[in-house]
Amino acid sequence: MEPATESSAPGAANPAVPMDIAARDNLREWDRGHLWHPLTAHSDLWAESGPLVLAAGRGATVFDTAGRPYLDATAGLWCVNVGYGREELVDAAARQMAQLPFFPLTQSHPPAIRLARRLAELLPATPRVFFTNSGSEANEVAFKVVRQYWRRRGQPERLKILGRHRAYHGSTLATLAAGGQTSRREDYGPLPAGFGQVAAPYCHRCPFQLTYPACELKCADDFLARIEQEGPGTVAAVIVEPITAGGGVLVPPDGYLARVADICQQHEVKLIVDEVVTGFGRTGAWFGHQPVAPDAVTMAKGLASGYQPIGAAAFADELFHTIEGTFPGTLPNTPAGDHFRHVNTYGGHPVAAAVALANLAVLEREHLPEQSRIQGARLVCGLVAALEGNPLVTDIRGRGLLVGIELEPGVPRAAARAVAALRARGMLVGRTTDVGPDADNIVILAPPLVIGGEEVDRLVDAVAAALADIAQQPAGA
Ligand SMILES: Cc1ncc(COP(=O)(O)O)c(C=O)c1O
Incomplete structure (x- = not known):
């Protein structure tokens, strides 16, 4: 059994029931065999590490079946406004x-x-x-x-x-x-x-x-x-x-x-x-x-x-x-x-x-609309400062906790690569998908409205680091 990893996020003590490796492997196999995922090419999904199989959530953090934490800047699908574990x-x-x-x-x-x-x-x-x-x-x-x-x-x-x-x-x-x-x-x-x-x-x-x-x-x-x-x-x-x-x-x-x-x-x-x-x-x-x-x-x-x-x-x-x-x-x-x-x-x-x-x-x-305004401003200000000079980024915009980072459309799969790189760093972010030609180049951040200031800062740092890596290798590895 793998030990569960503790998140440093406040209020995000790991609530996941640890699952042994055999049980996790079964779930992955059954997913591959039977589940039809929305808006996702299964070949892409499995070309990387397969879908994240999530088992629990607290605050703005979700945990996979191995107990690994992810700061969820997608709020599920932009919907878990009050955060997990209520x-x-x-x-x-x-x-x-x-x-x-x-x-x-x-x-x-x-x-x-x-x-x-x-x-x-x-x-x-x-x-x-x-x-x-x-x-x-x-x-x-x-x-x-x-x-x-x-x-x-x-x-x-x-x-x-x-x-x-x-x-x-x-x-x-x-x-x-x-x-x-x-x-x-x-x-x-x-x-x-x-x-x-x-x-x-x-x-x-x-x-x-x-x-x-x-x-x-x-x-x-x-x-x-x-x-x-x-x-x-x-x-x-x-x-x-x-x-x-x-x-x-x-x-x-x-x-x-x-x-x-x-x-x-x-x-x-x-x-x-x-x-x-x-x-x-x-x-x-x-x-x-x-x-x-x-x-x-x-x-x-x-x-x-x-x-x-x-x-x-x-x-x-x-x-x-x-x-x-x-x-x-x-x-x-x-x-x-x-x-x-x-x-x-x-x-x-x-x-x-x-x-x-x-x-x-x-x-x-909990005045969460107001919190969204406050943390959204912190997020955008942080991103503007941290991404300054990154040639990949053409615009940062948003209101409250709905924020888009537009990337150079000419850089192949830049937004998809950013999503994958951030996942590897323990952050879930979204992106435009199937919008139209040259439009799938926008990374989208929409965390639960309970996200704290320290979590916002970690998100900013991770986004800046991931996008710096991609800017260094615009054609991909
Ligand atoms: C603006 C907007 N309208 C409608 C929908 C459809 O909602 P649902 O997925 O609950 O059918 C979505 C889903 O993301 C949306 O973003």
């Missing part, structure tokens, strides 16, 4: 499982009611909440609701949904059609009709070769141009992430979202804000879009910090009441009736909802 979330799940393990929301139960009310407090412009199993499903629900809304308003030709290049809204067919990551779509067509993309707000490589503020937010105005080109009466909604996360942490310039909201209002186009990544403190505030008031907000990840799978789509009352047939100007009943015809067995699952409520209480009590 007993009160475990207790909330256990209590709810004993009380009422399941009932669908075709009727109701206390955790879903309370969670909907809490989300309505946090999102006053969109106080009507529909629960889903994931972020992808939350976006699907938003698309269906806006299309149904416009039919009930007597404008069935308003069905197009406009997003942006490089955006990601999920892996289902409609969310792939809405997103702007070309490599993710290849092989899966035909995709549903009625979706299109405009320019990304990407100042570092501005699609119009302009500079802020002289650009006067031409990227936002691209929505206006496209809506006018399509015909305003044909556009149902616009969907945007407050910060394009998986597309490379594209932080829009000041005033961008407000301008997009104005354009939508001018043409009565509904605005859907995808807060799946940016919600629940990730960018240093509860949400990334406020004070803009959208018509719909979709969310998942940080809602239960990944302790349970749960998503939601929150809507302005007007959309709900129109579909229910009680809003002035709504057409009389359709033959199918006045209701939203979408059901999901597990949407708003009582255990997931109970855990989400406990998670929101932790976020609030």
